[in-house]
Amino acid sequence: MSKILLPTLILVFTGLVLSSLRAGAAETATVTATVTAQNVSVTVSDNSVTYGTMSLGSSKSTITLSDTQTATNAGNITSQLNIKGQNSTGWTLAGTAGSDQYVHKFCTASCSTPPTNYTALTVNYQTLSASIAASGTQDFDLELTVPNSSSTYTQQSVDVIVQAVAL
Numbered sequence: 001m002s003k004i005l006l007p008t009l010i011l012v013f014t015g016l017v018l019s020s021l022r023a024g025a026a027e028t029a030t031v032t033a034t035v036t037a038q039n040v041s042v043t044v045s046d047n048s049v050t051y052g053t054m055s056l057g058s059s060k061s062t063i064t065l066s067d068t069q070t071a072t073n074a075g076n077i078t079s080q081l082n083i084k085g086q087n088s089t090g091w092t093l094a095g096t097a098g099s100d101q102y103v104h105k106f107c108t109a110s111c112s113t114p115p116t117n118y119t120a121l122t123v124n125y126q127t128l129s130a131s132i133a134a135s136g137t138q139d140f141d142l143e144l145t146v147p148n149s150s151s152t153y154t155q156q157s158v159d160v161i162v163q164a165v166a167l
Contacts, residue, residue, distance in 0.1 A: 041074040042081060042164035051158075054146045057097055061114040061143040068111075070139050071162050073132040079164040081138055083128040085121030086159055090152030095120045103145040104158055111141040118143050125163055 049067055051060050062068055073079050085093045085104040094101035105118035108128065118141075119126065129138040142160060 039075040040164050040166045043072045043074045045070045051144050057148045059145040062141045070137050072137045076134050078133050078167050081128040082125035082163040084125045084161050088156035097145045097148050099149045102147050105143045107141045114143040
């Protein structure tokens with residue numbers, strides 16, 4: 001082999017080896033990614049109102065009972081809070097008291113003189129608060145009016161339901 005050909009072959013071989021090494025090299029970078037699961041939750045404190053025994057057609061509020069309720073956004077996102085009433089086993093929830101028809105109302109501001117600023121509950125959700133931040137609260141008062149006449153004189157469960165909805 002000639003003296004010129006040997007260095008050329010060594011140079012070509014070295015180039016091939018270096019090229020193959022560069023082609024097989026790799027480099028990485030990391031994208032840091034985090035996520036938090038959405039939690040929509042509501043709690044109500046003290047979550048119990050005892051109106052007691054009431055005369056037909058009479059009204060009583062949580063102001064009178066010193067029992068204002070507090071809804072808390074227990075989730076981790078801003079939520080809308082909704083509220084609704086329900087029929088009991090013997091009475092129908094209505095906008096005005098009647099025979100076996102009772103009225104349940106709620107108020108979120110300037111509630112000290114019922115029924116001023118009170119809204120009648122329905123069996124469908126209504127807005128209690130349009131936007132409450134996580135851990136935020138909404139105080140509310142209730143007012144109940146029993147039927148003008150009733151076919152039942154047993155204790156009635158006239159529960160109020162508060163719902164949190166993601167915005």
